[in-house]
Amino acid sequence: MTDLGDAVKRNDGDDNLVWHYTSGAALKEIVTKHELWASNTAFMNDSRERRLADEYLVKAKNDLGKDFPKMLDSYIDHVGDWYDNLRFSSPHAPDGTRYLLSASKRGDSLTMWRGYAGTDEVSYAIGIDPTAPLSILAPPTDKQMNHRRKSDISPWFDVNYRPEDAERLAKEAVDRIVGLYRAPAATKEELEENISNVFNSIDEVTEPLRNTTKHQGFVHEEEVRIIVDADRSLTRYHSGRLGMVPYVVLTGSDDSSSPIVTSANKLPIRKIRMSPGPDRFFAIRSLLELLHANGYNYGHDQSEGGYSYDVEVLASEIPFR
Template identity: 35%
Template sequence: MTEYEADLIWHYTDGAALMNILANNELWAGSAAFMNDTNELLSGSIQLRKHFEDQQASLPDAVINGLEEYIPEVRDRSRHSFVLSASSDGDSLTMWRYYGRDQVSFAIGLDRKESLVPLARLKGDSHPHPPTGYLDDMYEKEEDGQIATFPDGSPIVIFDPDSIIIEGGDWKPVVYDPAVQAEIIAEMFEKLLEGVEKRSSAAEPGRHWLWLYPYIMNESLDLIKNEGFRDEREERIIVWPNPSWKFVFHRPGPFGLVPYVKLTSLGGDNDDVHEDRFATESGRLPIREIRIGPTPYSSEAAGSLKQLLSFHGLHDVKVSYSEIPFRQ
């Protein structure tokens, strides 16, 4: 592998998806809840839950109840992550077999150092059609149900559902090593335990500062995968955009209408030139190379790909070929 290739992450895809990516400068991060493998992003949660159950005998009931909020039974876990997958291997027989069953497949070499950001679906700062009770959990509540206030009389806001908060966007390697996974789980549990204990203490009443813990927790958990898949050498971008009404799109799929987030680069004409957390117009994706999968028609495939790249003004994108021999 050359130094140039080491800077790339490879997104495997078919011809139809490649055309859409080049035309729109978008990569789609799909909802974890709608993946073909229903346990795809649950491995970490399963391990965390087991670790929690192993520790319960030594924990006070109040702490156990607090932790249940962040470490629910796995079957009840709500998976709000959006995932874009790629591989650090740009010529993987495993990946070519998966994507190249009926037609020529491609691996898009993306600059791993460039972050991707969500593309906004709607403008505006508030939900255009808020459901009943949308703001019910926005404020800290007293024991009698009244909204808690600061000394100046202003309400204590726990979390504004319309506030823009975007976590993730960088490529992270999937963790296959069971020993490393165990370290991640133990460290995550200790952080959650510390947070819950502080929240329930008299010295630090309220819970408005702890809302971010599920996001921090899930980024590590969603990178844990069974070591049997090690040869995929997968890396992921995992994003959690808020509010969902502003960033989440839908497309038809085998499990219903599949939520997804469009990822792009900054560089388009954004509504706010100072905004760097999301884009309102697509920017050019950091595509540096496109590799053509094993095929007996490599010269024809390369000719048409180079033509398409030129139509989009992508004259600097390198076209290469898989070195794996084609087998009929």
């Protein structure tokens, strides 16, 4: 995975931010509560989310034919099914689940305005600093922080839309697994250690591929994302198009090193852009007031003879109506 704090270099005037597109109602909740929602990966609009990589892994295994160890054959065929159990409680899988927060590299994309923010009313793209850490906000009923397993938040990273890249990475993953399986062992203990290394490597080399591989039909979204691996006790639920969607709340980090906090902190929002439309003068003014009322301040800038803002508010330059 690529950390976008260093990797995103663009000359579009957007300061290397990542952009989360959303509706006006959702923006109000984000700004007033300092919350971003990362949703369970089973409830994405991409029906092959995380599972597309498994198709490439199975193909790479099949291409080896009889050279692929029979002992691992069915395991690779069904490893995606097993990891999907991480989304929900299962007696056969660890107690954890994966959540996804998506954004785009582009802060003024007609594809994103139409697909994710809506065009019936003013919508917004939130420019987030990808170098600033986020934390998981514990539910109000979970203030004791008695979590049964470690929870992690990845850095922002690119997704991969290129089938040839996914095919190559899947082949490299399978070759690595086979190489570990064939490692020489002089004793029974070494053999047992080798087998343990094989199964540990299946997680290590396939999970990143599963998180980054995306169908090329979504290429114009230019997606970047965060993956959250969280204890099930941190899960909340909201009603959505695909049912009751499990999610975790992300907020700004405090001074502690813990990935979990018990109170919300300001999010690393640097810019907000309004969707295409007519003159936005009064809409920009009212949004600045909303931001100011919720801790995103602005004041007189003596050096510039104007105002300085924690969050810059812009209007789309796309002539769409």
